Amino acid sequence: MPKERKDMNIPVEKLPVGQENIAIVVSARATAAREGQTPHPNKKKRKDPNQPKQR
């Protein structure tokens, strides 16, 4: 089990009613961000796509 993140729980009211529809489950955090709400406290800052992670 990966150990990188904590506080991943998403409020239950953000979950879709169904789970097998063709539609993709949309990130609740992304939804909140789109709607101008407070983002999830652990939301990682989006990196500049011009700077891919070095491996």
Added chain:
Amino acid sequence: MQIALVNPPRSNHDLAELGPPLGLLNLTRAAGDVGIEAGIVDFNLLWHTTPDLQIHFYERATELLLSTNARIYGFTSMAVDSHVSLELARRVKEANPRARTVLGGTHFSALAERIPHEYPWVDRVIPREGEGGLVDFAFACGVQPRAGSPKASTYSGVDLEQYFSVNPRRMVDVESARGCRFKCSFCYSPGHYPQRTSLDISRLIADLHELRDGGAKHFFLVDDNFLNEEERAIEVCAALEAASMDLTWHCYATLPQLSPRAVVAMAHAGCVAVFTGIDAVGKDSQRTYGKRFANSSEDSGRKIRLCLDHGIVPTCAFLVAPPSHPCGADSEQTVKAALSARVLGANIRLNILTQYPGTRLASDSGQPVEFDDYRVRVGLDAPAVIASNDYAAVLPELFPFHSRYVPSKEWRDFVQQVHCLFTLLYARTDELADRLQQDRPTKLFPIATQVLEEIGDLLRIDTLGRRQAEVIAFDSINILDQIAV
């Protein structure tokens, strides 16, 4: 209009993906190109904007269809809603015997030989891609081209604001290619698109400019697998980036093809999410489904991190089968893999195995099926008219979402367990992950069983209250201390 193309209602509460039906729009464009006037009656939209439809669906829908005075009525489906198309076609034909009825789309296409025999009011099923078949059928029915210019674009004439008023994401579907390089046994795509085709990139960009000017903010690139060919995908991404349209997008892509180069190009082009079907976890599942993407959790984790590092949120889908199915023994391992993906920051889907007619999986299965609508009522966000399917009671093998392939009690228990696990994997990710990290052998399905014993049959709880009830039950009983297997 000369041809009315009909989309059944499908979404009830979850509207994040609701948008104009691209497949039907492609048909209207193909008809328009030869001077035939085709229009769309989208009940998936009207269900939300016309309240009367929710009360007297079949009566009002039939009235609306007849009011178009179409010569031909074409119906599509996404499998779960196919009975609605069949019933609307029956009613239209009964009221207007001179009208011609035609079915298309992946599900009806797979049943092309049986449908005219079982449902004699259907005049034709057009298999596979429907553009050419519909036009040929229209001419065969005596439809005469009318003077006028062909449609300027796929989306011309669509009232986008109606859709955006229902789905504030302002999302539209577009495509750059059809077909998938993989031939997974459970999937409709290999049969529906035996040959892969690439569509004109400049036309895609032109459509997107029009859609952006019409108020769209996000698009779903619905190609079966955007990364079929990396060079082609890079080319599409470069065109999107050069167009600078300030649109975000998401797509389907297969896990092995999510290379650093592809992911960087997608991120540059505005991609913010990717749907990837990991599906098969465990040897039995990988062999049966013909899909071996989850070779190691480390490899899957690397791909997930790669996407997230570039601002692309992956949604990883997993197939789970009930205990007595040959792949059922893999379900526990599969759900644990889904939890691992969640912990890394991916979205997940837990899909109960569906045996689509005509797929290799269904053909090899040989398992008898029986009518059962429990899954639709509990696991799907389905309008009432979708949940009720009298046709499936007669021929359940034609309706994979309204039938089961294991005994009734096993099916009901499994559907509820998967519903509960989906809730807990999202809403109680940390608690479940902590438990598994403590190296104490823990199984997830027994946790769901205990939660469900606490709250009773999910069907007795209001649709919108089920996930809350599961979380409350989980929190109220100290499950994690009790269950150690």
